[in-house]
Amino acid sequence: MSEQNLFDMVKRHLCSCSTDIAMDENIEAVLKMPRREIHVSIPVRMDTGTIRAFQGFRVQYNDALGPTKGGIRFHPDETIDTIRGLAALMTWKCSLHNLPLGGAKGGIICNPKELSIHELERLSRAYVQAMYPFLGPDRDIPAPDVYTNPGIMAWMVDEYSKIAGKTTFGSFTGKPVALGGSEGRLDATARGGWYVIREAARDLGLELSGSKVAIQGFGNVGSFAAMLGQEVFGARIVAVSDSHGGIYNPDGLPVRDLVTHKSENGTVVHFPGATHITNDELLELPADILIPAALENVINQSNAPRIRARIVAEFANGPVDNDADEILFSREIQVLPDFLANGGGVIASYYEMVQNFNMDHWEEEKVHRKLERKMTDAYRAVHTLALQNHVPLRRAAYTIAVSRVVNAMKMRGWV
Numbered sequence: 001m002s003e004q005n006l007f008d009m010v011k012r013h014l015c016s017c018s019t020d021i022a023m024d025e026n027i028e029a030v031l032k033m034p035r036r037e038i039h040v041s042i043p044v045r046m047d048t049g050t051i052r053a054f055q056g057f058r059v060q061y062n063d064a065l066g067p068t069k070g071g072i073r074f075h076p077d078e079t080i081d082t083i084r085g086l087a088a089l090m091t092w093k094c095s096l097h098n099l100p101l102g103g104a105k106g107g108i109i110c111n112p113k114e115l116s117i118h119e120l121e122r123l124s125r126a127y128v129q130a131m132y133p134f135l136g137p138d139r140d141i142p143a144p145d146v147y148t149n150p151g152i153m154a155w156m157v158d159e160y161s162k163i164a165g166k167t168t169f170g171s172f173t174g175k176p177v178a179l180g181g182s183e184g185r186l187d188a189t190a191r192g193g194w195y196v197i198r199e200a201a202r203d204l205g206l207e208l209s210g211s212k213v214a215i216q217g218f219g220n221v222g223s224f225a226a227m228l229g230q231e232v233f234g235a236r237i238v239a240v241s242d243s244h245g246g247i248y249n250p251d252g253l254p255v256r257d258l259v260t261h262k263s264e265n266g267t268v269v270h271f272p273g274a275t276h277i278t279n280d281e282l283l284e285l286p287a288d289i290l291i292p293a294a295l296e297n298v299i300n301q302s303n304a305p306r307i308r309a310r311i312v313a314e315f316a317n318g319p320v321d322n323d324a325d326e327i328l329f330s331r332e333i334q335v336l337p338d339f340l341a342n343g344g345g346v347i348a349s350y351y352e353m354v355q356n357f358n359m360d361h362w363e364e365e366k367v368h369r370k371l372e373r374k375m376t377d378a379y380r381a382v383h384t385l386a387l388q389n390h391v392p393l394r395r396a397a398y399t400i401a402v403s404r405v406v407n408a409m410k411m412r413g414w415v
């Protein structure tokens with residue numbers, strides 16, 4: 001796997017769009033640094049009675065457009081530079097999708113698979129206690145990300161509300177529907193991504209019905225990408241994988257059975273009637289659409305020349321590194337950039353906040369309708385600019401997103 005640092009990748013993309021928007025180098029320097037970083041040590045009592053210290057972060061990258069927003073990851077390999085890169089991507093994502101929000105990201109270095117449910121709850125609550133002064137509906141609003149979920153958001157919003165002395169559902173999103181969560185939030189990232197794929201496929205003359213799709217990662221985003229791809233968009237899911245490995249069947253996999261298999265066995269591996277493949281092999285399969293939906297940097301200089309898909313839809317953040325980006329562009333493989341393609345999650349999170357503020361609850365159909373409109377509009381704006389400037393979609397997306405952030409900073413008198 002390539003060792004490119006996600007934050008460096010994001011800064012290189014920022015540089016490449018600076019000429020397109022005639023950005024002053026001093027403003028560029030401001031945008032290359034997070035506005036605020038919080039590092040905490042979190043002591044947690046383990047079930048054995050011993051105390052263990054965990055390291056936690058929150059990076060509030062830029063709040064020119066509004067309070068910052070972004071997920072919290074629990075991962076053993078988490079690094080501050082990954083969190084910085086992801087927080088910057090959240091800034092561009094909220095801007096590109098025209099949300100009144102800035103960008104942030106958080107994380108704890110831990111392996112949740114090795115923690116008991118009680119240890120996980122104590123760790124989640126302790127993170128909120130440590131970060132409390134910096135969070136809140138008008139400051140910074142976290143959400144689930146890798147290895148965090150609605151249950152963890154429920155503990156976190158409860159802890160926040162206890163400290164605040166009042167129920168404050170708008171302080172976290174991605175909550176269970178019974179606790180102020182929104183209908184349609186759970187599959188919003190994957191659903192939004194499919195709306196973008198649909199538009200791109202239309203532009204490329206690719207028929208979605210029956211198209212072959214390979215998906216890396218079978219968590220929140222990947223499993224819904226598979227289900228929606230098959231059931232709503234008529235695609236054939238030929239391969240999926242998780243951290244244990246992958247499976248392949250060129251005739252298509254029955255996705256609902258696969259979801260059951262994963263929940264019973266903890267992995268998609270050993271699914272009956274499918275061939276075992278590695279995560280690396282999955283990326284190079286003869287598919288029409290490749291959806292990386294796990295971690296960053298998986299498509300790089302070494303495997304980019306062998307990618308066979310027509311569309312690479314980045315449902316994960318940063319799965320295609322800078323070198324691979326250039327290789328794929330030269331090979332006319334359409335890369336749908338992360339902060340465009342996976343914006344559905346934060347859009348539905350924003351709808352969740354709006355409902356919380358108004359003590360309202362929308363029907364799922366309303367969330368889908370509004371999400372479809374926003375994703376389609378963003379794709380069209382990016383695609384039009386990319387054609388006009390003869391640049392990849394990613395560069396056009398950066399141009400739109402960054403120029404809005406710069407304008408907001410100028411209007412606020414920061415630069």
Ligand code: NAD
Pocket residue numbers: 144145146147148189216217218219220221222241242243244279293294295296315316317342343345346
């Ligand atoms: P998740 O924890 O639910 O799932 C992650 C999946 O990746 C799991 O299936 C896991 O087994 C797999 N995985 C882990 N390491 C792997 C490896 N080395 N090789 C292959 N698979 C591996 O996380 P998620 O919420 O589905 O997030 C996936 C990606 O999507 C991340 O990049 C995340 O930042 C991005 N994303 C998520 C959301 C959201 O709403 N959840 C929104 C935008 C972007």
